[in-house]
Amino acid sequence: MDEKIPAYLYEKKNSVKTILFTALFALLFINLFQPFGSRDWYPGISDIKYFAFSSLIILTGMLVVVISRVILTACSKKRDVVYWQYALWILCEIVAMAIFYTLFAKFFPKDGIERDISEIFRQSLINTALVLLLPYAITWLYFSWKEKSALLEHIEQEKSGDAHAKTLIAFPDEKGDLKISVMLENLLYIESADNYATIYYLNKSGLSHFLLRNSLKWMEEHLTKETPLVRCHRSYIVNMDKVKILKKIKGEIVLELDAEYTPDLPVSKTYYDSFMSKFSQYSV
Incomplete structure (x- = not known):
């Protein structure tokens, strides 16, 4: 009492x-x-x-x-x-x-x-x-x-x-062999070129990247369901936790990341709806 x-x-x-x-x-x-x-x-x-x-x-x-x-x-x-x-x-x-x-x-x-x-x-x-x-x-x-x-x-x-901060994202090649694992909190974006994908991430020395043979489509299907990763363009998957600014330039949506020396990533019309759906979950 x-x-x-x-x-x-x-x-x-x-x-x-x-x-x-x-x-x-x-x-x-x-x-x-x-x-x-x-x-x-x-x-x-x-x-x-x-x-x-x-x-x-x-x-x-x-x-x-x-x-x-x-x-x-x-x-x-x-x-x-x-x-x-x-x-x-x-x-x-x-x-x-x-x-x-x-x-x-x-x-x-x-x-x-x-x-x-x-x-x-x-x-x-x-x-x-x-x-x-x-x-x-x-x-x-x-x-x-x-x-x-x-x-x-x-x-x-x-x-x-x-859970997001401690999630370790594993990236295998097209044969299923593990090539690199990156902490989600350090992962910036993934860029595709033909049958290769480049993983951009932060480490002690700053911005780093890793090239492996695998498709962006496979990564979209396997890595974006329960993570802040989302495909924004046919050539890019971005980590929503690293998006600092979303801006519209000449009718196009552009993403600015919270890391130095990273390019602005475009959001294409093809992936606009799915991107904005996930973006709304991270913009409270």
């Missing part, structure tokens, strides 16, 4: 969402459940008028929650709020709203009949607890799910980034 509550419980945007959802829940609660037999208090009015009247009462009572959440957000900036303090805070909200509805029922009695104030407070306390605790629990679960989903997505992205 002395553990600090998660930030999503008192963040400003989440507090606004909690207040709005609680108000909506309270409106539905009082109009569907009709606590205290409140619908019988005003038998002569239409459902629309009753809804408007009950809405006014609920929204007025919700001022307690609004004030409470503003204070909670301000306090959380100055010091940590732990679970037992947060539980006590909610209890105070329930009691404060119960007192508000008790006073309302006392000063505006049903058919002018006086009722025992302790009984009114007891019923108000029960119904107010339902009105607040149910939407609070729902929003708490929702915010927790959102935070965990975002955390899992972040972890997956990190794993994906690590």
Whole structure:
């Protein structure tokens, strides 16, 4: 109970969402459940008028929650709020709203009949607890799910980034014999010339290249499915992770790589759609 509550419980945007959802829940609660037999208090009015009247009462009572959440957000900036303090805070909200509805029922009695104030407070306390605790629990679960989903997505992205960085791309020749392997993080692009392909990559001394006998078509079919490699031209396969700038010159798309002494690579019309489809995955 002395553990600090998660930030999503008192963040400003989440507090606004909690207040709005609680108000909506309270409106539905009082109009569907009709606590205290409140619908019988005003038998002569239409459902629309009753809804408007009950809405006014609920929204007025919700001022307690609004004030409470503003204070909670301000306090959380100055010091940590732990679970037992947060539980006590909610209890105070329930009691404060119960007192508000008790006073309302006392000063505006049903058919002018006086009722025992302790009984009114007891019923108000029960119904107010339902009105607040149910939407609070729902929003708490929702915010927790959102935070965990975002955390899992972040972890997956990190794993994906690590997997890309640590992937070793193997390049065999046309006979299947391994000729060279290059870390994906160092691979720049592949250039084709007839039945040969030149692998351009970074090493300690800068830009290097390696020539092997194999077709660009084979590499496109075997190396581009689950990697950032994509064919952009009949003569080029490029590593999307190394594309620094995509620009349009005289109606043609040109790629500038994040490495010195590398030429700008063209994107041909033949491969434009497939290239842009993959490019969109790497341009978030």
